[in-house]
Amino acid sequence: MVRAPCCEKMGLKKGPWTPEEDQILINYIKLYGHGNWRALPKQAGLLRCGKSCRLRWTNYLRPDIKRGNFTREEEDTIINLHEMLGNRWSAIAARLPGRTDNEIKNVWHTHLKKRLKQNHGSNDNKRQGIDSSQDIKKEQEPVNFLSPVTDSPGCRPVSPPESSSEVSTVTTSENNSNMCMKIETHQDFSEIDENFWSEVLSADNSSMASDFQVVGSDLQPQYLPISPLATFEPVNDYGSNLYVSDTNMDFWYNLFTRAGDLPEQPEI
């Protein structure tokens, strides 16, 4: 397919937006919305391409955007979510109201990476439950959650059970605002049978019920329960990890440790 000529070749403007352009875009979207980004600039009278308009709106002009520095809590949240999700900035942004993926990406590259490196260099180089060196590594090798996290406070490594369906490692991490538990398994979740998920769904835990969200997944789409903050990442042919939020830690821990052969529940 032949790519459409870029903005410049079409006689469209590039570069920083002027306050006048911002105002035109805001006024237009207030009146008519942004159903069709491609058509929008022409209709609004802007010499910009639709892509540029969309970006300007979503990253800067949207009324619900929170301006200003990131709080320590927000930074910690980003670090935790990055640990879980990798460089999926839009997914991280979705969990930080008022912040855009671009902004989070910038903060990560300008502040947080540095912070993690500093932590790594100091004696206090182990964030709670997460080794900073792994964060740095992870950026180069995205999403291999099977790397062991065994030497951090709060982590409770467990010997891999003989049965492939059991948990191999349960670790916890926490910061000022969030706590999460990472369950590393040697289970191929695609092979879990219906009974497993039926059991999960019928578990006697009313608080979990509201947290369930059936997600589209090629693993077990109709039976995969996942909390709003949880992610479920297949990492390779033989393993998967489940990350769960503090809202349902007990539930997941109990679920995955019923088989025994595991340490006592971490203090959470």
Next chain:
DNA sequence: AACTGTTGCAACCGCCGATGG
């Protein structure tokens, strides 16, 4: 004050998946 190096952030680029004809 002038120059140089560094940092932070807005914006762009290219790719990909979804969708519809």
Next chain:
DNA sequence: ACCATCGGCGGTTGCAACAGT
């Protein structure tokens, strides 16, 4: 099934502001 188009995403760049000399 194929192709065109669109929106969205992550990576990267350009440049203004700032810090250091």
